[in-house]
Amino acid sequence: MYAQVIVDIAHSQVDRVFEYSCPEDTRVGCRVKAPFGGRIIEGFVIGLSQTPSFAAEKIKPITEVYDEAPALVPECFALMEKLAARYRVPKAAALRLFLPTEMRLGKVNESFVKRIKLTGGEPSLSKSAKRQAEAYAYLSKEGDCEYVPLTKKFGSGAVNALVEKGAAEVYKVKRNRTPQYADRAEGQKVLTAAQVDAVNYIENSSRRVNLIHGVTGSGKTEIYLKIIADKLAEGKTAIFLVPEISLTPQMLSQLRARFGGQAAIMHSGLSAGERFDEWWRLRSGEAKIAIGARSAIFAPLENLGAIIIDEEHDSSYNSEAAPRYSTVEIAKMRAEYNGCKLVLGSATPSVESYIEASEGRYGLVTLTERINGRPLPEIIIADMRRELKRGNPSNLSRPLREELEATLSSGNQAIIFINRRGYSQTVICTDCGYVAKCENCDVSLTYHSEENCLKCHYCGAKYRMLTACPDCGGARLRYSGTGTQRVCAELAQLFPSARLIRMDNDTVAGKDGHYKILRQFAEKKADILVGTQMIAKGHDFPAVTLVGILDADMSLHFSDYRSGERTFQLITQVAGRSGRAGDKGKVVLQSYSPENYILRYAINYDYAGFFENEVKMRKAALYPPYSLICRVMVVAEKDGEAIEALKNVYFAIEEIRQKDAGEFIFFNKMHSPIKRIQNKVRYQVLARLRSQRHLARIYEVAAACATSNVLVYVEENPANLS
Ligand code: ADP
Ligand code: ZN
Numbered sequence: 001m002y003a004q005v006i007v008d009i010a011h012s013q014v015d016r017v018f019e020y021s022c023p024e025d026t027r028v029g030c031r032v033k034a035p036f037g038g039r040i041i042e043g044f045v046i047g048l049s050q051t052p053s054f055a056a057e058k059i060k061p062i063t064e065v066y067d068e069a070p071a072l073v074p075e076c077f078a079l080m081e082k083l084a085a086r087y088r089v090p091k092a093a094a095l096r097l098f099l100p101t102e103m104r105l106g107k108v109n110e111s112f113v114k115r116i117k118l119t120g121g122e123p124s125l126s127k128s129a130k131r132q133a134e135a136y137a138y139l140s141k142e143g144d145c146e147y148v149p150l151t152k153k154f155g156s157g158a159v160n161a162l163v164e165k166g167a168a169e170v171y172k173v174k175r176n177r178t179p180q181y182a183d184r185a186e187g188q189k190v191l192t193a194a195q196v197d198a199v200n201y202i203e204n205s206s207r208r209v210n211l212i213h214g215v216t217g218s219g220k221t222e223i224y225l226k227i228i229a230d231k232l233a234e235g236k237t238a239i240f241l242v243p244e245i246s247l248t249p250q251m252l253s254q255l256r257a258r259f260g261g262q263a264a265i266m267h268s269g270l271s272a273g274e275r276f277d278e279w280w281r282l283r284s285g286e287a288k289i290a291i292g293a294r295s296a297i298f299a300p301l302e303n304l305g306a307i308i309i310d311e312e313h314d315s316s317y318n319s320e321a322a323p324r325y326s327t328v329e330i331a332k333m334r335a336e337y338n339g340c341k342l343v344l345g346s347a348t349p350s351v352e353s354y355i356e357a358s359e360g361r362y363g364l365v366t367l368t369e370r371i372n373g374r375p376l377p378e379i380i381i382a383d384m385r386r387e388l389k390r391g392n393p394s395n396l397s398r399p400l401r402e403e404l405e406a407t408l409s410s411g412n413q414a415i416i417f418i419n420r421r422g423y424s425q426t427v428i429c430t431d432c433g434y435v436a437k438c439e440n441c442d443v444s445l446t447y448h449s450e451e452n453c454l455k456c457h458y459c460g461a462k463y464r465m466l467t468a469c470p471d472c473g474g475a476r477l478r479y480s481g482t483g484t485q486r487v488c489a490e491l492a493q494l495f496p497s498a499r500l501i502r503m504d505n506d507t508v509a510g511k512d513g514h515y516k517i518l519r520q521f522a523e524k525k526a527d528i529l530v531g532t533q534m535i536a537k538g539h540d541f542p543a544v545t546l547v548g549i550l551d552a553d554m555s556l557h558f559s560d561y562r563s564g565e566r567t568f569q570l571i572t573q574v575a576g577r578s579g580r581a582g583d584k585g586k587v588v589l590q591s592y593s594p595e596n597y598i599l600r601y602a603i604n605y606d607y608a609g610f611f612e613n614e615v616k617m618r619k620a621a622l623y624p625p626y627s628l629i630c631r632v633m634v635v636a637e638k639d640g641e642a643i644e645a646l647k648n649v650y651f652a653i654e655e656i657r658q659k660d661a662g663e664f665i666f667f668n669k670m671h672s673p674i675k676r677i678q679n680k681v682r683y684q685v686l687a688r689l690r691s692q693r694h695l696a697r698i699y700e701v702a703a704a705c706a707t708s709n710v711l712v713y714v715e716e717n718p719a720n721l722s
Helices: 074-087 091-096 101-106 130-142 147-154 156-164 193-204 220-233 245-262 272-284 294-298 327-338 351-358 384-389 398-409 484-494 513-522 552-557 563-575 597-603 607-621 639-659 695-705
Strands: 002-007 018-021 031-036 039-049 111-118 168-175 209-214 237-241 263-266 289-292 304-310 341-346 363-367 378-383 413-417 426-429 446-448 453-455 462-464 477-480 500-503 528-531 544-549 586-591 628-636 664-677 680-689 710-716
Touching: 002 031, 002 091, 018 031, 039 074, 074 091, 074 327, 111 130, 111 147, 130 147, 130 156, 147 156, 156 168, 193 209, 193 220, 193 341, 193 363, 209 220, 209 351, 220 237, 220 245, 220 304, 220 341, 237 294, 237 327, 245 263, 245 289, 263 272, 289 294, 294 327, 304 327, 327 341, 351 363, 351 607, 378 384, 378 398, 378 597, 398 413, 398 484, 398 544, 398 586, 426 446, 484 500, 484 528, 500 513, 544 563, 552 563, 552 586, 563 586, 563 597, 563 607, 586 597, 597 607, 628 639, 628 695, 639 664, 639 680, 639 695, 639 710, 695 710
Parallel strands: 209 341, 209 363, 237 289, 237 304, 263 289, 304 341, 378 586, 413 528, 413 544, 500 528, 544 586
Antiparallel strands: 002 018, 002 039, 031 039, 111 168, 426 477, 446 453, 453 462, 628 680, 628 710, 664 680
8 A cells, every 4th residue: 555645844845745655554644654865754644545656666665654543634635735825835834734733743642541440350368468458348349440549548569469460450541631611500591583593594594604793792602602503413513713812711611511521622721731632532523613713723623514703803813923824714715615604703893804795795694782682881982181181190081980980889890901011111211212122122111010120022021120221321211101000000099999900911821821810800809800902802791881991092093004993893892891781881982082083983883884984995095905915024133134135025026016017006115113023133025916916926936035044924914014
């Protein structure tokens, strides 16, 4: 027998299929070890044949078949070529997406527990062997049990003697490292008419992709769960994606309560062993629902009945490292392959998705009401310019303070959202204007009061806090901007008896960090939750009746065509955490530009108005999806080498442009907005194109201009233009 093998080396020079001879019981999808260029490497069997495709004596044998059962599902091989072509990566890199790192190269293995049981043979126990007799009696009474605890009880000498005499035997069983979360014991709900209609619409829709546009609290989760339950009943499987790892435990609890061990979790917060076991539970068919963030789209499930992407607008669904894939795009490929539905859900669908739906290419379900007709929270704008004029320099406006007071005295909870962690954004010398910056990155440092240090949020470097300006020696340092720590300090002063809890990258250490904080808040062990984007999405805390948004219009000032959309989404999502159950909710939105039209749409929950305006603007100014923004990044340690590569990229694309100038709406080369990160300089060639016509050529140019010292890569409509 002969195996066609893709070697696990993601390099264009070995990006083809190699042939080896193999044992008869080798199966497609198995990982193997094989000789390659003088060493032994890992590979994937993608096909088998009885006859070799060239001289048999030249074919080397496989060294070892790695998997007893094939690790890769057949779908991988069908999608491999497509993914490799779409994202311009070698086939091995495409296959790797389907295998988490800990699955590869034998880094993690199964974990076993030793157990012991009686064999049924009569032991010849001498009178003096009292402990052996006790252990024997114990085993007869209890049946089999774990080996290690038994040796602790009766001594390993006695236990091992029983084994040596043939009276007992030790055996191994696989231990499932399934992550444990306390499951929210919530009964199954009777679906509302709107939820039933939504499920029926989607299940009977002729469209492959269906979008649920439902206001926050409209009960989208129950719709997803019903669709999943229906698919499981048909003997199929499902993938359920959520954007933030911090959300996953909450969702998982809900899914576990509903589906038991059939739900498996996949996220980076698990230990490697847990991930390994959860992955195999899916692969073996024991678990049928994969839930997780972006990478769970590659879950090793066969016979998919539905793929669900919650908060589909979220930018975390786009991978920012190679391969730079779009999760929705891959979900479409898998839905097509399996002949199943893809369901996208959001209170604020991305402009791109909503265009698809409004032009009839996606099915569309609209839910305009919250469950039980609960009103959406009222959003009040606090004009921060007026606050300053009135002599209130603090981060908390008067309206927000008043609402906080009312909320606390009624025993409800509040969430305060601020985009930035730390204490203050920058430290500035008021004498000479010096700003503390990172040595490795071209960004200003953030002051963290608890550790009394300055931190770089790009590379994580820590610096001692300054006592004087390093440039002029002046001691008048000013902290400008604000962060979660500072807001907490101000709140503690204003409301000394309120219990505060903070959630940001500094406080969520550990693999269950998110979960612990959210749980504490859910159990009402705190009154106010202060946090960054982490708290914006998805959470359902019934007692929260007030949300404060401290710096919502900050992102309005980014020079990015998506900044309006981002701001609208953020406000709607954060506001959506308020008033979801008992009392009516309120939101205080602090802004320095309260007349801004995006804020106006947001406070009126006017998605339609926002969308219409946004589409009009993007059409007129030719922004995506009515054009394609293509950024070629050039990153290197040495400035000279980067500039050299940048020129090569620029002139190669300029050549394309000269033959087809009308296709280019914009074209130039420049420093990236952040000129240096982790000691690497960053340049870019930026092009706005009318179509995809020259995209393939641009990828080729990028690949040709990269050197061993200079990284060159292409980004399409990047979510982050820094
Ligand atoms: P969304 O995801 O649309 O923001 P959720 O799915 O979180 O909304 O639902 C909002 C709240 O309504 C949750 O507390 C949920 O438990 C509750 N809920 C959803 N469907 C029902 C139902 N059919 N009957 C009663 N409560 C429901
Ligand atoms: Zn840095």
